[in-house]
Amino acid sequence: MTGAVISGLIASSLAVLVVRRRSSAVVLVAVQSFVLGLYALTQHPRTSAALAVTGAIVIVKALLLPALLLLTVRRAPKERPIATELPALTRLMIPLALALALERMIPRFGFTSAGVEHTAVAMLALGVLTAVVRRAVIFQALGFLVAENGIYLAGLSLAGGLPVFIEMGLVFDLVVVVSVAAAFAAKIHERLGSGDSSLLEALHD
Amino acid sequence: MIDALLIAVVAAPPLGALLVRVPRSPGGADCVNIVGASISAALALTASVIGVLHGADGLRGSWFVLDRAGAAFLAVTAVVGWCSAVVSPAYLAGQGKGMFTARRARAWYYTAFDLFWAALLALVLVKNLGVAWLLVEATTGTSALLVAYSGAKNALEAGWKYLVLTTFGLAVAVLGILLLFAGLAPHGGGLSTLDWQSIARHAGGLPHQTALFALIMILAGLAAKIGWAPVHNWLPDAHSEAPPPVSALLSAALLPTVMLIAWRVVLTLGAAGEGHLAHDLIIAFGLASLAVAIPFLWRPMAWKRLLAYSSLEHMGILALGIGFGSPLASIGVVVHLAGHALAKSLGFYTAMPLLRNDPSTGWRPPRGLARRSTPVAVGVGVSLGTLSGLPPSPLFISELLILAGGVAAQQPVIVALAAVLMALGFLGLAHTLIEALAGEARGHRWKSGRAVRITARLTAGVSLGLVALTVSAYLLVEAGIGASLMGGVA
Numbered sequence: 007m008t009g010a011v012i013s014g015l016i017a018s019s020l021a022v023l024v025v026r027r028r029s030s031a032v033v034l035v036a037v038q039s040f041v042l043g044l045y046a047l048t049q050h051p052r053t054s055a056a057l058a059v060t061g062a063i064v065i066v067k068a069l070l071l072p073a074l075l076l077l078t079v080r081r082a083p084k085e086r087p088i089a090t091e092l093p094a095l096t097r098l099m100i101p102l103a104l105a106l107a108l109e110r111m112i113p114r115f116g117f118t119s120a121g122v123e124h125t126a127v128a129m130l131a132l133g134v135l136t137a138v139v140r141r142a143v144i145f146q147a148l149g150f151l152v153a154e155n156g157i158y159l160a161g162l163s164l165a166g167g168l169p170v171f172i173e174m175g176l177v178f179d180l181v182v183v184v185s186v187a188a189a190f191a192a193k194i195h196e197r198l199g200s201g202d203s204s205l206l207e208a209l210h211d
Numbered sequence: 212m213i214d215a216l217l218i219a220v221v222a223a224p225p226l227g228a229l230l231v232r233v234p235r236s237p238g239g240a241d242c243v244n245i246v247g248a249s250i251s252a253a254l255a256l257t258a259s260v261i262g263v264l265h266g267a268d269g270l271r272g273s274w275f276v277l278d279r280a281g282a283a284f285l286a287v288t289a290v291v292g293w294c295s296a297v298v299s300p301a302y303l304a305g306q307g308k309g310m311f312t313a314r315r316a317r318a319w320y321y322t323a324f325d326l327f328w329a330a331l332l333a334l335v336l337v338k339n340l341g342v343a344w345l346l347v348e349a350t351t352g353t354s355a356l357l358v359a360y361s362g363a364k365n366a367l368e369a370g371w372k373y374l375v376l377t378t379f380g381l382a383v384a385v386l387g388i389l390l391l392f393a394g395l396a397p398h399g400g401g402l403s404t405l406d407w408q409s410i411a412r413h414a415g416g417l418p419h420q421t422a423l424f425a426l427i428m429i430l431a432g433l434a435a436k437i438g439w440a441p442v443h444n445w446l447p448d449a450h451s452e453a454p455p456p457v458s459a460l461l462s463a464a465l466l467p468t469v470m471l472i473a474w475r476v477v478l479t480l481g482a483a484g485e486g487h488l489a490h491d492l493i494i495a496f497g498l499a500s501l502a503v504a505i506p507f508l509w510r511p512m513a514w515k516r517l518l519a520y521s522s523l524e525h526m527g528i529l530a531l532g533i534g535f536g537s538p539l540a541s542i543g544v545v546v547h548l549a550g551h552a553l554a555k556s557l558g559f560y561t562a563m564p565l566l567r568n569d570p571s572t573g574w575r576p577p578r579g580l581a582r583r584s585t586p587v588a589v590g591v592g593v594s595l596g597t598l599s600g601l602p603p604s605p606l607f608i609s610e611l612l613i614l615a616g617g618v619a620a621q622q623p624v625i626v627a628l629a630a631v632l633m634a635l636g637f638l639g640l641a642h643t644l645i646e647a648l649a650g651e652a653r654g655h656r657w658k659s660g661r662a663v664r665i666t667a668r669l670t671a672g673v674s675l676g677l678v679a680l681t682v683s684a685y686l687l688v689e690a691g692i693g694a695s696l697m698g699g700v701a
Contacts, residue, residue: 169402175345182352206368
């Protein structure tokens with residue numbers, strides 16, 4: 007994997023942390039998924055069946071799921087800026103520092119390429135941190151996609167790739183989770199008049 | 212023959228979900244779902260009996276493994292699923308528009324319920340870690356919708372929290388599984404590389420670093436789904452806000468079933484020389500869960516929320532049993548799992564008449580039930596008495612077995628700590644039980660409605676089941692089958 011692709015994947019993950027518009031973030035993640043899909047197509051000598059599976063994954067992750075999230079954004083009332091959201095610089099710096107610290111702390115743990123290993127861990131961490139620092143539920147759902155792209159990248163680095171059943175299963179699960187997340191986002195908008203997850207903090211002991 | 216039976220076990224609930232859409236009336240949909248659930252449960256119980264009788268190595272096929280522990284988990288999942296299906300019409304009768312439009316709400320409820328149940332039944336049976344992960348993730352999607360079914364603000368919060376936390380937890384687990392797959396790839400590289408037996412056979416050849424990270428990531432990820440402390444934040448909210456039949460399925464079937472996967476991971480990856488670490492990690496989760504849960508069992512708390520913290524306590528006890536790993540502790544785990552499932556699901560079912568007759572039990576503890584409704588008081592008494600570990604309940608026996616198993620595993624300090632925490636938990640729940648039954652009553656005596664009648668029947672059935680379980684605990688110890696309970700994977 008080239009340094010440019012790795013930089014692009016990390017940069018798009020970081021951009022999701024700072025962009026203001028939900029639709030821009032969805033497009034960023036769609037592009038990230040598309041780039042990963044192209045990279046997958048260039049990997050390993052592939053049979054036509056494997057190419058079809060990769061193509062299906064690209065269509066689902068770079069087209070269908072972003073389209074579903076864009077539809078959810080469009081159908082929701084126009085979002086006001088969320089008051090409890092951290093400033094953009096803080097949203098960027100805290101996850102960046104944590105992801106870098108994680109990358110330094112965790113030793114090599116077994117994938118063939120160090121670059122891919124670090125990028126996959128960083129994307130998983132940035133996906134989780136997106137859900138932590140962003141308040142809008144759509145951004146938290148995008149965190150799933152960023153984290154899953156990190157896992158997909160790790161899967162691509164395996165010699166011979168992942169079994170087709172697991173690859174398809176991962177995508178199916180992603181479709182289920184993102185669809186449910188979109189249903190939640192729509193219902194939360196309908197119920198609260200906002201997609202601000204900080205309004206959902208009534209339950210505690 | 213067994214292959215076809217097990218396929219039918221997994222396929223029956225989704226088929227029921229399809230058929231539920233045929234009748235035009237709500238009553239018709241209820242009937243179809245109960246008939247479908249009865250067939251599914253009968254098939255699963257038949258498979259369980261075959262699994263128990265087959266022998267120590269368990270049954271193995273192209274996609275399944277069914278040993279004695281798996282058979283017990285399958286039976287528990289079947290019984291709890293059936294009971295939840297039977298009580299669901301009483302819950303749905305009082306519901307209008309929620310997460311779904313009023314016209315479609317019932318069909319969606321049954322669809323999500325049946326798919327969730329099918330995923331749980333399949334999860335017990337599959338012989339492959341990768342497929343098991345996919346099924347665990349599938350349970351998240353369906354059950355999150357059920358948690359938020361009422362559409363209330365708190366239910367949406369609980370469902371969303373559950374979806375986010377468990378999905379990210381499972382993302383960590385899948386990275387661990389990929390790592391394991393990378394390490395084991397030289398022994399095949401196909402899907403079967405992640406078969407339980409393949410992992411157990413080849414884990415010894417894994418590089419230390421790979422085995423260590425895979426184990427930690429997989430267990431930490433599964434812990435988020437099981438609700439072990441410190442990654443338990445979703446559990447009290449989801450269990451207290453979900454519809455009672457779904458809360459029962461979450462607490463009595465989902466958590467233990469995912470724990471079965473963690474148990475299998477400990478046993479199979481333990482062969483990589485990380486056995487001690489795996490057991491220590493599980494024991495740490497167990498003690499942390501007990502320590503976090505106990506203070507809440509002492510606080511006056513809404514009924515369902517109290518049951519949720521009790522789930523955290525019991526998942527901790529089960530983790531200790533798995534962590535000790537001795538034959539006695541293993542028998543204790545299986546008995547505890549079944550006893551907890553029966554008592555906890557009864558507790559959640561009693562929440563239906565409780566909340567309907569006294570909505571204040573949604574935010575404060577129930578009191579003086581003996582003077583307000585005898586069937587509900589008996590249901591609460593049987594449930595809470597059992598969950599507290601009151602002798603001679605099966606949970607008293609199973610807790611003793613787990614502690615004795617800990618002594619046998621030469622873990623006296625952990626056993627002492629656990630015994631103190633369990634005793635504190637018992638006192639907390641016993642105090643709540645006395646207040647709930649004999650405390651000062653609020654309001655007048657309740658009428659005997661549909662939910663009360665169902666609770667009375669379930670209480671009778673569960674009581675019989677608990678007595679049978681106490682007897683079977685003695686028989687299991689006598690038979691000395693603790694070491695062979697997980698014979699299908701180890």
